[in-house]
Amino acid sequence: DRQTDKHDALIKLCQYVFGKVFVNLSDVGKVSMCKRIMKAETSSSGDVPFYKIGTFGKEADAFISREKFDEYRNTYSYPKKGDILISAAGTIGRTVVYNGEDAYYQDSNIVWIDNDESIVLNRYLFYCYQMQPWVASTGGTISRLYNDNISKAKITVPSIKEQKLIVGILDRFDTICNDLSAGIPAEIEARQKQYEYYRDKLLNFKKLEK
Template sequence: MCKRILKSQTNTVSGVPFYKIGTFGKEADAYISQETFDEYRSKYNFPKKGDVLISAAGTIGRTVVYDGKPAYFQDSNIVWIDNDESIVLNSYLRYCYELKPWKASEGGTIPRLYNDNIAKAVIAVPSIEEQKRIVSILDRFDAICNDLTSGLPAEIEARQKQYEYYRDKLLTFKEVAAT
């Protein structure tokens, strides 16, 4: 978990994006200085590129794969897995965690996900090759559904073919011999 950032250390204009629980996986609406980012990143634990980050409070279980770009994450509300990818690929783990296989702790004002909840999560772990195959398929579906540069053209092409099919069906008539 990252070191706590105080509101007085943030601004809404520029700097390194600071993701809070409400903006995690979306657009940041707060920023910290480059100096604070550099200091905290050198002193405290920080995710590596490719690590799976998980929201641990509020909207529990939202997952993001850290892209390695400068960004800072809200202390104990966002956690990450330091995972051994020789056993489970982070990209596979992300999809499994989107299924929310854990039991969140209840009782407080906001449900929380603790390290123990994550450690006790049970997921199927096929071979690395099978994980790669599954991730490849899910990545393609994700791109079609969420990436405008690939999904939208594919959808437009599919609708164009559908239009042409129904146009041809509706405008094809049997020829009637003139008498």
């Protein structure tokens, strides 16, 4: 714990002195996942939805019992409200914000960084993830993200104050795009391109020349 405190303090010092710091996602938190659920433990109806990679971000088609959910949630890794869930297979890098609802997620295929927000805000991470900072492994029959791929991914983290400013700007652009979803298609496309331009500008920090 003392080593972790010193490590976090060093990152915060760099944020204060230089305005930003380049870190691996492993510096933010540990890659975590839910306990494995066996097929026999699921059913087509039940108490708690179980999201597999095919239903991630959609409607669940499998469920587990309340007893199993309570046991696994209290005994093994489970996301905190606000954590950003990441798909590690299928549509790699798809993100869903965990809002605290009762739900369970397929191990290894759906993961998250166990982030306490002392270094980086979850909402800032959400936008960083959209830029796909990791390199997926392609040695098998399908591409996928392993924990190591995510841990070694690098992001730029400014101070919490600047993160809040950046998140506020990007959230406003996101709202504008969604509010225009029933409007003129050309305007939607223009706003989306504008949003992507500013997102990349705000998050693309260049390293200082030595």
